Amino acid sequence: MRLSTRIALWAAAVVPLLVVLAGLLLLPLVGRDLRHQQDARLNDRAAALLPGVRALVAADSKGRPKVEQNQQRKVVDAALDLGVRVTGADGTVLLSVGPQPDGPGAFPAVPGGPVTVREHGTAWRVLTVAVTTAGGTNGGTGAGVNGGAGLLWVVTPTGPADREAAVVRRRVLLVALVSAPVSAVIGFALAERATAPLRRLSRRAAVLDPAAPAPSGGTGPADGSAGRPVGGSTGGPGDGPGGHGFAAERTGTTEVDELSAALALLLTRYDEQARRTAQALDTARSFSADASHELRTPLMSLRTNLDVLAAHPDLSATDRAEIVAELGEDHTRLLDLLTALSTLARGDLVQLDAFHPVDLAELVDAAADEARRRHPGAGFTVDAPEEMRVFGWESGLRIMLANLLGNAAVHGRTGHAPARVTVRLAAEGAVARLTVDDTGPGVRPEDRETVFQRFHRRRDSPGSGLGLTLVAQQAALHRGTVGITTPPGGTGCRVEVTLPLPRPDAPTVELPARRDWIAARSR
Numbered sequence: 001m002r003l004s005t006r007i008a009l010w011a012a013a014v015v016p017l018l019v020v021l022a023g024l025l026l027l028p029l030v031g032r033d034l035r036h037q038q039d040a041r042l043n044d045r046a047a048a049l050l051p052g053v054r055a056l057v058a059a060d061s062k063g064r065p066k067v068e069q070n071q072q073r074k075v076v077d078a079a080l081d082l083g084v085r086v087t088g089a090d091g092t093v094l095l096s097v098g099p100q101p102d103g104p105g106a107f108p109a110v111p112g113g114p115v116t117v118r119e120h121g122t123a124w125r126v127l128t129v130a131v132t133t134a135g136g137t138n139g140g141t142g143a144g145v146n147g148g149a150g151l152l153w154v155v156t157p158t159g160p161a162d163r164e165a166a167v168v169r170r171r172v173l174l175v176a177l178v179s180a181p182v183s184a185v186i187g188f189a190l191a192e193r194a195t196a197p198l199r200r201l202s203r204r205a206a207v208l209d210p211a212a213p214a215p216s217g218g219t220g221p222a223d224g225s226a227g228r229p230v231g232g233s234t235g236g237p238g239d240g241p242g243g244h245g246f247a248a249e250r251t252g253t254t255e256v257d258e259l260s261a262a263l264a265l266l267l268t269r270y271d272e273q274a275r276r277t278a279q280a281l282d283t284a285r286s287f288s289a290d291a292s293h294e295l296r297t298p299l300m301s302l303r304t305n306l307d308v309l310a311a312h313p314d315l316s317a318t319d320r321a322e323i324v325a326e327l328g329e330d331h332t333r334l335l336d337l338l339t340a341l342s343t344l345a346r347g348d349l350v351q352l353d354a355f356h357p358v359d360l361a362e363l364v365d366a367a368a369d370e371a372r373r374r375h376p377g378a379g380f381t382v383d384a385p386e387e388m389r390v391f392g393w394e395s396g397l398r399i400m401l402a403n404l405l406g407n408a409a410v411h412g413r414t415g416h417a418p419a420r421v422t423v424r425l426a427a428e429g430a431v432a433r434l435t436v437d438d439t440g441p442g443v444r445p446e447d448r449e450t451v452f453q454r455f456h457r458r459r460d461s462p463g464s465g466l467g468l469t470l471v472a473q474q475a476a477l478h479r480g481t482v483g484i485t486t487p488p489g490g491t492g493c494r495v496e497v498t499l500p501l502p503r504p505d506a507p508t509v510e511l512p513a514r515r516d517w518i519a520a521r522s523r
Helices: 003-061 065-079 159-194 196-206 254-294 296-311 317-349 360-374 394-411 467-477
Strands: 083-087 093-097 112-119 122-132 149-157 356-359 379-383 389-392 420-428 431-438 481-485 493-500
Touching: 003 065, 003 083, 003 093, 003 112, 003 122, 003 149, 003 159, 065 083, 065 093, 122 159, 159 196, 196 254, 296 317, 356 360, 356 394, 360 379, 360 389, 360 394, 360 420, 360 431, 389 394, 389 493, 394 420, 394 431, 394 467, 394 493, 467 481, 467 493
Parallel strands: 379 420
Antiparallel strands: 083 093, 083 149, 112 122, 122 149, 356 389, 420 431, 431 493, 481 493
């Protein structure tokens, strides 16, 4: 059942009920007002009749029948449509005219305010007034002293007031009956108008296609050249119109606006989760494809060397040792390649909850110590402050530093001279600037962008071609930059990385909306 119909039915039921309840409260008030009107009329008539009634009682007590008859006519004329009954001091009925009860027992014997009496199923409103003449007193009992005294009753039936109350009751019921369909129609019209934003929201949500691709939040990482951000657009998944292009529109109805905003947020989270799932699947497929492609050469080399060993058991010790050394190198290359691909895939799938404040200076010192152990022939000099905190992924920063220093140690040699690597870390404005200088042949200007591409390496390079790709990926994840230049001396190679320092108003970083370092074929 539609909400508008429900509201209309509720209005059709509730409004008549309210009318009836109002009538139940109103009817006693109407009855009381009608009774007060009757009582006021009785008191007014009694005040108007009282002079003539006094004269009538006085004439009766003095034995003057002509005066008595004359006063009777005056009282009858003044009674109008009310009932009037007058008794003398001895209880004799001097006058009885107009509508009134038949039996004398229906008339109160004690003067007082108006009261209701019933006789034969008929209700009457009766006002009793004591009548005194000159020389008499009224002690409230109607007895006279030294003069005539009597009682005056002014009577009116309650029927007219009862009929007016019945009319009001019928009108209340009529209004209740009429209000049912009227309130239903008005309620339905108002409900249709009030729920129009909800229906529009429903129609907008109904046309959404769950299978449709979500709006892309970025275009992937950049090339990693100097001074340029690496790693996709700066817009996060919450930017733009929201999930599936659904934008929360303001309608002026608070509940609908809140529902629209909640739906937009839900779709945004759905799209984000769908994007993560798709990205994970792409990463898995790319990992499989890359591993299959890049491992083919070392595996074939391994197979060839094993076949040679199997086919020529009579090889000399020198040849056998040479083949075994090649097998070891191929094995190391396989492990390095698998490790690099796995690390690249982790970077594509890492989420913001892995980021926290990290002491970059401490990581630099630890990376230098590890590089000295792995490359004992190279010399490492570190110039870093005691502490420099950034908001980052600690494992990713360790990977970046290990590859930077390892790359400098391997490619920083000149002839047979070992590499000399200088690492500097300093805060410059809002960024932390890390430079790694070596004494090698450097990188040609035309190759300073392509070296960040996957599997890009020199022919004589022992690496997997993913070291600087991992550096560029981590710089992108941390919203930093990476670039290659020449040191101030004019020789060697300088790799420069900048990372944003935490700000009080923005203590965290925002991950790139699109990360496809392992899925991209070229950069």
